Amino acid sequence: MKNVKYCHIPYEDKASFIFDHVHIVWDEQLTFHQQKTWELSYVITGRGTRIVGDATEYFSQGEVILIPPDIPHCWSFDKYVFDGEGKIENVTIVFSNTLLENSKIAFPELSGIIAEIQCYTDAISFGGNTLSQLQTILTSMIREDKVERLSSLIKLFALISSPEKTVTVGHPVTDDRNAKRLQQIHLYVMNNYQRDITLDEVARFACMAKSSFCIFFKKMTNQSFFAFLTEYRVTSSCQMLLKTGKSVAEICFASGFRDVPYYNRVFKKLKGMTPTEYRCSECERVR
Secondary structure (H helix, E strand, O other): OOOOOOOOOOOOOOOOOEEEEEEEOHHHOOOOEOOOOEEEEEEEEOOEEEEEOOEEEEEOOOOEEEEOOOOOEEEEEOOOOOOOOOOEEEEEEEEOHHHHHHHHHHOHHHHHHHHHHHOOOOEEEEEHHHHHHHHHHHHHHHHOOHHHHHHHHHHHHHHHHOOOEEEEEEOOOOOOHHHHHHHHHHHHHHHHOOOOOOHHHHHHHOOOOHHHHHHHHHHHHOOOHHHHHHHHHHHHHHHHHHHOOOOHHHHHHHOOOOOHHHHHHHHHHHHOOOHHHHHHHHHHHHO
16 A cells, blocks of 8 residues: 555644644545544545544545544545545544543533444434535535634534434454454455455455455455455446546556457446447436
C-alpha cells in the first residue's frame, strides 16, 4: 500500500473537536485507519468504495456517515469522478467521548441527546430530511469561525441523536482472526484491482498457501476469489460507464480486464445487459 499522504489535522490547543475540510486529488486520501474518537464524514465530491468495519460497499457523493470509536475504515475514491479542479472534497468532524461526557456535565440540556449518540455501536449512514439538514450544516461550517462551528456542532449532535432515517454501513471488527484477514484481502483488491492479480500474489499477501487461501476465501464468502474479483471489477466499471466519456474498451482495461469480448460477456452475465446497453439505460433513466 502507498504511504499516507494526508491525515486528519491534530487537535489544536484549546480546541474541543476537529473540523477537517479536505479538497485534494483522489489518491491523496487518508488510507485504512482507526482511532479512539468519533467521526462524522460528509462526501461533497467523489465516489468509490469504502471499508467500514466488517463491510465493503460502494459510496457516492452526498453521503454522511457516523463512525463510532475503534471501527477501522477508509474511502477509496474513483479517479474518474472529481470537480472542476480535478479534486475530491469532503468534510470530517472528529470528536472524543471526553467531549461528550463533558458536554453532559456542562450542558444538562444535552444529556439526553449525548446519551442517544453514545448508544451507537455500528457505523450508520443518514437519510431523509436528516441527511439534507446535516449536509447544509456541514457545508456552512466551512465558512464559519471556531465559535460558530461550536454552535453548529451542537446542532449536529441534536440531528444525529434522533435521525429520521439511517442505514447500518459497518459493524465493529471482532477479534476474529479470519474476519480481519478477509478485511485485509478486500482492502488489497480495492487498491490493486486495475492490474493483474495472481493467486500466488494474493495468497502470499494473506500469508497462506494457495490451496489454504482458496479454501479460506470460499468458506468466508461462499464464492471463489476470482469470482469476487470479477464482480468487483464489473461494479467498478459501472461507475466509469456512467461518469466518464471513455469508450467501453478503455473502461474494460481500466477496470482490470484484459479482453474486451470477455468483459462484455461477464458484464452481461452479471448485469443482464452489455456495457453499452447499461450506459444508455442509465442515461435514459436520469433524463
